[in-house]
Amino acid sequence: MFSINENFLKLPGSYLFSEIAARVSAYRKAYPDKEIIRLGIGDVTQPLAPEIIKELHAAVDEMGNSKTFRGYAPDLGYAFLRGAIADQDYRQRGCDISAEEIFISDGAKCDSGNIQEIFGTDNIIAVCDPVYPVYVDTNVMAGRTGDYDPESGTFSGVIYMPCTKENGFVPEFPDRDPDIIYLCVPNNPTGTTLTIDQIQKWVDYANEIGAVIIYDAAYEAYITEDDVPHTIYQCRGARNCAIELRSFSKNAGFTGLRLGFTVVPKDIKAGETSLHSLWARRHGTKYNGAPYIVQRAGLACYTPEGRTQIREQVAYYMRNAGIIKEGLKGAGYEVFGGVNAPYIWLKTPGKMNSWEFFDYLLHKANIVGTPGSGFGPSGEGYFRLTAFGTFENTCKAMDRIRTLG
Amino acid sequence: MFSINENFLKLPGSYLFSEIAARVSAYRKAYPDKEIIRLGIGDVTQPLAPEIIKELHAAVDEMGNSKTFRGYAPDLGYAFLRGAIADQDYRQRGCDISAEEIFISDGAKCDSGNIQEIFGTDNIIAVCDPVYPVYVDTNVMAGRTGDYDPESGTFSGVIYMPCTKENGFVPEFPDRDPDIIYLCVPNNPTGTTLTIDQIQKWVDYANEIGAVIIYDAAYEAYITEDDVPHTIYQCRGARNCAIELRSFSKNAGFTGLRLGFTVVPKDIKAGETSLHSLWARRHGTKYNGAPYIVQRAGLACYTPEGRTQIREQVAYYMRNAGIIKEGLKGAGYEVFGGVNAPYIWLKTPGKMNSWEFFDYLLHKANIVGTPGSGFGPSGEGYFRLTAFGTFENTCKAMDRIRTLG
Numbered sequence: 001m002f003s004i005n006e007n008f009l010k011l012p013g014s015y016l017f018s019e020i021a022a023r024v025s026a027y028r029k030a031y032p033d034k035e036i037i038r039l040g041i042g043d044v045t046q047p048l049a050p051e052i053i054k055e056l057h058a059a060v061d062e063m064g065n066s067k068t069f070r071g072y073a074p075d076l077g078y079a080f081l082r083g084a085i086a087d088q089d090y091r092q093r094g095c096d097i098s099a100e101e102i103f104i105s106d107g108a109k110c111d112s113g114n115i116q117e118i119f120g121t122d123n124i125i126a127v128c129d130p131v132y133p134v135y136v137d138t139n140v141m142a143g144r145t146g147d148y149d150p151e152s153g154t155f156s157g158v159i160y161m162p163c164t165k166e167n168g169f170v171p172e173f174p175d176r177d178p179d180i181i182y183l184c185v186p187n188n189p190t191g192t193t194l195t196i197d198q199i200q201k202w203v204d205y206a207n208e209i210g211a212v213i214i215y216d217a218a219y220e221a222y223i224t225e226d227d228v229p230h231t232i233y234q235c236r237g238a239r240n241c242a243i244e245l246r247s248f249s250k251n252a253g254f255t256g257l258r259l260g261f262t263v264v265p266k267d268i269k270a271g272e273t274s275l276h277s278l279w280a281r282r283h284g285t286k287y288n289g290a291p292y293i294v295q296r297a298g299l300a301c302y303t304p305e306g307r308t309q310i311r312e313q314v315a316y317y318m319r320n321a322g323i324i325k326e327g328l329k330g331a332g333y334e335v336f337g338g339v340n341a342p343y344i345w346l347k348t349p350g351k352m353n354s355w356e357f358f359d360y361l362l363h364k365a366n367i368v369g370t371p372g373s374g375f376g377p378s379g380e381g382y383f384r385l386t387a388f389g390t391f392e393n394t395c396k397a398m399d400r401i402r403t404l405g
Numbered sequence: 406m407f408s409i410n411e412n413f414l415k416l417p418g419s420y421l422f423s424e425i426a427a428r429v430s431a432y433r434k435a436y437p438d439k440e441i442i443r444l445g446i447g448d449v450t451q452p453l454a455p456e457i458i459k460e461l462h463a464a465v466d467e468m469g470n471s472k473t474f475r476g477y478a479p480d481l482g483y484a485f486l487r488g489a490i491a492d493q494d495y496r497q498r499g500c501d502i503s504a505e506e507i508f509i510s511d512g513a514k515c516d517s518g519n520i521q522e523i524f525g526t527d528n529i530i531a532v533c534d535p536v537y538p539v540y541v542d543t544n545v546m547a548g549r550t551g552d553y554d555p556e557s558g559t560f561s562g563v564i565y566m567p568c569t570k571e572n573g574f575v576p577e578f579p580d581r582d583p584d585i586i587y588l589c590v591p592n593n594p595t596g597t598t599l600t601i602d603q604i605q606k607w608v609d610y611a612n613e614i615g616a617v618i619i620y621d622a623a624y625e626a627y628i629t630e631d632d633v634p635h636t637i638y639q640c641r642g643a644r645n646c647a648i649e650l651r652s653f654s655k656n657a658g659f660t661g662l663r664l665g666f667t668v669v670p671k672d673i674k675a676g677e678t679s680l681h682s683l684w685a686r687r688h689g690t691k692y693n694g695a696p697y698i699v700q701r702a703g704l705a706c707y708t709p710e711g712r713t714q715i716r717e718q719v720a721y722y723m724r725n726a727g728i729i730k731e732g733l734k735g736a737g738y739e740v741f742g743g744v745n746a747p748y749i750w751l752k753t754p755g756k757m758n759s760w761e762f763f764d765y766l767l768h769k770a771n772i773v774g775t776p777g778s779g780f781g782p783s784g785e786g787y788f789r790l791t792a793f794g795t796f797e798n799t800c801k802a803m804d805r806i807r808t809l810g
Contacts, residue, residue, distance in 0.1 A: 001615035053469035064458035113691035210406035286518035
């Protein structure tokens with residue numbers, strides 16, 4: 001008789017965004033005439049840039065011609081894309097990362113969920129709190145976290161590092177040593193960031209205790225301040241301890257196109273075995289490569305025209321971030337983030353908890369945001385708004401919030 | 406100090422197709438003038454059909470327009486595609502499968518590798534021998550197989566069901582009861598198949614012992630004989646025990662486009678928990694949906710024009726299969742498969758083992774095939790050729806084999 005993976009049953013309730021979708025759907029059913037503005041899920045709204053569209057059409061035409069048709073892609077990604085990434089994202093920033101250390105995938109969500117597979121189940125993970133739910137949930141499914149305590153909203157075997165306004169959203173070294181440390185910089189959900197000096201301390205710490213840092217840099221394109229590194233490999237010693245996750249979703253609008261990559265330097269080793277070889281084996285065995293046409297679209301992001309166009313999109317969203325930040329401040333809210341990231345993190349007013357504020361905003365202003373508590377216990381009393389809406393909707397949402405009183 | 410997933414180290418050598426690629430690459434380097442014909446990896450060579458290309462262009466245009474742009478896809482797939490599949494692949498064949506039971510993914514390789522995650526690590530798997538390596542390797546990585554014995558080429562905890570010419574490539578019920586049974590029908594690598602009566606026995610057996618059948622039907626489009634079912638749900642009771650994997654790679658040439666789906670009926674349960682809910686949770690947590698443009702391309706396969714065009718491609722490859730089969734027979738080989746599948750399975754001549762025949766064919770005829778032993782110990786002494794080459798190359802390859810003497 002077959003048995004199921006019991007670890008799945010430890011996951012509390014449904015995935016955050018499914019719950020949001022359910023509540024919005026119920027509201028829409030009850031009030032079909034209300035115009036809802038979605039500033040919840042981190043999904044982009046601007047169409048793909050013209051250079052990307054042009055490249056997609058060209059690649060599609062190739063797929064329709066026997067002379068240029070492409071079947072299975074190389075498991076780890078096409079050389080043209082791995083090379084462009086290594087060159088422009090790393091070498092031009094003075095980072096020693098080779099094309100062979102770049103693994104192309106269908107997105108950072110998959111990679112951030114799958115990367116734990118190459119580690120033993122006895123590893124202790126440390127996460128910031130609040131945190132992108134995928135890091136914890138995928139470790140739960142793998143049996144690496146112990147049981148869930150509904151009271152505290154935490155798993156017994158996970159190290160949570162609170163990031164709140166009290167510590168300026170800077171995680172502190174935990175009391176006991178973790179084996180795997182997840183860091184998201186700039187941060188989802190808080191929209192805050194760490195400086196290069198702060199990250200260097202984490203790299204030194206990881207090398208000292210023999211931990212690996214899973215560094216999620218999905219929001220790198222939104223960095224505006226000079227002391228924030230664009231990659232963890234700008235820190236000394238990161239090649240020995242850090243895996244970096246990157247995405248095309250937020251910098252180029254690929255949420256519906258699916259493309260990302262993971263950097264695994266060959267220097268991270270356990271005895272004779274490199275994590276690079278394990279991740280390559282995982283890719284080769286469980287994955288069949290990102291679509292050729294999508295990898296070509298990715299390449300368009302590295303051409304001069306493409307770069308300019310996607311930077312304009314990022315600027316568009318960051319204008320929204322400024323509008324939200326100032327709008328909320330003007331309405332009397334305490335706000336964080338929005339300077340190096342497309343997320344604004346606000347303190348819920350009075351004694352409202354995160355889900356109460358979700359319902360309040362949905363019902364009173366018809367705005368969908370994301371409850372901070374959905375990202376972990378230290379997110380309780382906070383709320384996330386994203387800058388990924390249209391300019392018009394963002395302005396309209398702030399008008400509504402202003403007039404809420 | 407972090408530790409690695411030690412199960413990865415149990416995997417013997419490199420993945421079959423990587424080893425083939427390495428040998429071919431070495432040969433090309435030594436003999437750059439030789440024209441190599443590849444009938445090894447199951448990759449298609451025909452360009453995407455015109456209707457698919459048309460649909461891709463239309464969908465790409467939508468992605469470039471703010472009115473029609475699509476961000477994150479629904480985790481489980483777009484309703485338009487799930488509906489078309491449920492309707493045309495299942496209901497029209499009299500099978501009770503709903504759109505909600507269809508999970509869209511980026512391909513059957515990923516699904517066949519990931520599906521084991523929803524089961525406990527104590528489950529015993531049974532596989533045909535020879536077998537598509539991904540089933541076993543991904544269970545090895547999950548720690549479900551025990552250790553590898555290089556002598557026998559098997560894992561201690563896996564049940565192998567030999568499929569050889571002696572038993573007509575029909576697996577027999579094993580001595581001890583498995584929990585998860587992998588069946589690939591029509592079969593990769595042998596190119597043989599099971600009839601509906603034979604599969605019905607497996608469904609009855611699985612229901613009797615409480616096992617789950619993972620039914621890989623990636624080659625369904627190649628079925629030509631009436632007594633071979635196009636889906637396991639044509640068997641009574643399959644809704645209670647069978648998960649079906651399907652692919653767009655071989656019927657429509659999507660190897661480089663990436664699209665597949667898995668059917669998990671809601672009736673398969675362990676106590677209160679349905680496998681459907683676990684697989685949905687896995688999708689929601691670890692996956693972000695197949696690209697919109699690729700799902701639209703998938704939809705094109707279900708239009709009248711699209712269906713006609715992809716059937717012509719299948720017919721093209723099956724003509725190749727006939728040529729290979731007759732060519733090999735004419736040259737004195739003992740051959741199997743090639744009637745309901747695009748694979749021809751041949752007995753290696755004399756005392757040659759599979760890899761010796763690989764080198765022989767590569768060096769003497771410059772033809773790349775796949776050694777049967779790469780698919781499991783019972784594949785030793787066999788060799789796989791695929792019908793996915795071009796017509797011209799297939800004919801040329803057979804000419805070369807004929808003149809080898």
